[in-house]
Amino acid sequence: MGAVATAAAASFLVVAASPAPVAGAPGIGDPYFPRLGNGGFDARHYDLDIAYAPGTGRLDGRTTLTARATRNLSSFDLDLQKLEITRVEVDGRKAKFTRDGDEITVTPRGTLRKGHDFTVSVTYGGVPEALSGPIVFGSDYGWMKTTDGVFVACEPNAASTWFPSSDHPADKATYDIRIKAPKGLTGVSNGRLVSAYDKGGSSYAHWRENRPMATYLATATIGKFDVRTGRTPGGIPVYVAIDPVLKDSNAVDVYAVTAAATDYWSQVFGPYPFEETGAIVDDMPEAGFSLEVQSKPAYSAVRSESTIVHELAHQWFGDSVSVAQWKDIWLNEGFATYAQWLWAEHQGTRSAHDSFRAAYDTRPADSDFWKIKVADPQRDTMFASAVYQRGAMTLQALRERIGDTAFFELLPAWTRQHRYGNADTGDFIRLAEKISGRQLDDLFDTWLFTTGKPTV
Missing domain, CATH: 1.10.390.10 (Neutral Protease Domain 2)
Structure with missing residues (x-):
């Protein structure tokens, strides 16, 4: 009798329906930048594939973002400024999209279920424009053309000048960044260099950042660089790229100070949080600032040893935390x-x-x-x-x-x-x-x- 009664009772159980899918919010709600970042998903990994032509200033790219839905989604948003989108795919299937200024709304063919990973791939191109205004010392920032390439420093809201993203530091992710540029130029980015080679009239570089990174810390700086690699006395890999135009104009030894400061901060602040330390020193006097690009601070010009130790301290305070x-x-x-x-x-x-x-x-x-x-x-x-x-x-x-x-x-x-x-x-x-x-x-x-x- 007990078993029969249990079975009968079970037949009356009602399984709750999944919550109805909703549109993801156009921003995470930061009061300074209400539409930056996006609600409804958690960015996990970016795969960026870009090709840049310095002569025309044109950037062609394909970004594939792997994300996890944090609710049942009928649509979601990405941040991208000005560049033209030619195709969007979600989980390999063509998806509809609409645009409202810098906000892209993507509507997949079916519901994206809460807790499940999905991919969105965006193919896009055009001539990126730097941002300007009072925020960053009245300077341009973001994607900034140089005489031989581009200097990319995006704090606080300019990552979306060159790739579609959830452009807020609260939504960090890992990265693969592949850069194609004319032969003779070097593409420098975050993390460790996976591969670099020339083919035909082009140079190719593949960088991988295995540690979570805020979008504004990503870079794809391109130009002519003298590169020095090695290790700090404490054993941390170092990659320093310096524009040869600045070779004899810097009073400070960027490589030596970078190595020494990385090791010292590792003693004071805790273990170094990334796989590589370094620097990108580019001839970009119009920028007038430096930025704590994750693993390789970017300097528009190195003014002092104090600037280097400041940007390296950010690897702990700003980049990791x-x-x-x-x-x-x-x-x-x-x-x-x-x-x-x-x-x-x-x-x-x-x-x-x-x-x-x-x-x-x-x-x-x-x-x-x-x-x-x-x-x-x-x-x-x-x-x-x-x-x-x-x-x-x-x-x-x-x-x-x-x-x-x-x-x-x-x-x-x-x-x-x-x-x-x-x-x-x-x-x-x-x-x-x-x-x-x-x-x-x-x-x-x-x-x-x-x-x-x-x-x-």
């Missing part, structure tokens, strides 16, 4: 600026305390510098000097409050806890309080969340 939203940018720039102070301390030229005092004392209380709220600096001023310098001051104030033992335990704990992931200011405050055993709200309120010059 990335911001959850752009308002948390001080977690990148404040930390990298503080690394410059630590480097001077390491070299015996000036203590971090003295660097703090110099930054603090040279700015009067009525300076616009103190009007920026570092924890939320606003989009057009997200790279204001206060984000860098007051962010670094915050860390020195923290160090002096909790002491060196706790402070230098905190830094590698932070990079270990959020390795290859994302974090925000609240995460850092909680970890600082946990490691120090102290309540620190007043310190962070004063230095990060309040405008005006604090009393020291």
Whole structure:
């Protein structure tokens, strides 16, 4: 009787229907860039195949993104600026797409099921255009033509000037990047070089980044380069590419400083997070900035040793541990600026305390510098000097409050806890309080969340 009753009861069980498919959101909801990134899927891997003709400026590409649906999707979005799309496929089948400015909406033939991986391949081409405006020091950024190729530095929102993507650091992925260029030019990108060869009148390079990377850190810089490879004294592979035009104009030995700083930061911040370190030094004076391209910082020109140690510190603070939203940018720039102070301390030229005092004392209380709220600096001023310098001051104030033992335990704990992931200011405050055993709200309120010059 018991078995029969159980079977009968089972016949009345109702299996819940799967949620109806919905359209993925056009952005992840970052208040600074509401339409950047995309909802409904998690980017897993990009396979980029590009061909660039410097003479005409034309880029032809095919990007295949492997992603995992985070809900049942009827459609989803990608970010791509200006370039013309000729074909879109989802899981190898032609898909419909529409365009609204920089937003591409892809509609596959069937529902993409939550938890399942899918691929979307986009074939596209045209002449990419750099972005401009007040955000990046008033400079152009993104895909920038040079006399012999292109300099590619995309923070914060310009990866979509050259490939379709979920263009926000909260959606990181691994990469294969294949670059075709005229023979005699070298294509340099992230991670390790898989292969490089010439065929006919073209050069080919295949790079692979096996560690999760934010879109803005991807590069495909192309030009004439003198390349030096080797290992740091600590054994980390090094790849440094320098435009021969700059060979005799740099007062600093880029290779030597890169090797030394990578090893030193590995001691202070925790193990180096990537497979290779290095640099790309290109003759691009119009850019006027450098960028912490993952595994190979890109320098439009190397101005100082301090610039190199700053960009290499970003490999931990910004590249491995990335911001959850752009308002948390001080977690990148404040930390990298503080690394410059630590480097001077390491070299015996000036203590971090003295660097703090110099930054603090040279700015009067009525300076616009103190009007920026570092924890939320606003989009057009997200790279204001206060984000860098007051962010670094915050860390020195923290160090002096909790002491060196706790402070230098905190830094590698932070990079270990959020390795290859994302974090925000609240995460850092909680970890600082946990490691120090102290309540620190007043310190962070004063230095990060309040405008005006604090009393020291």
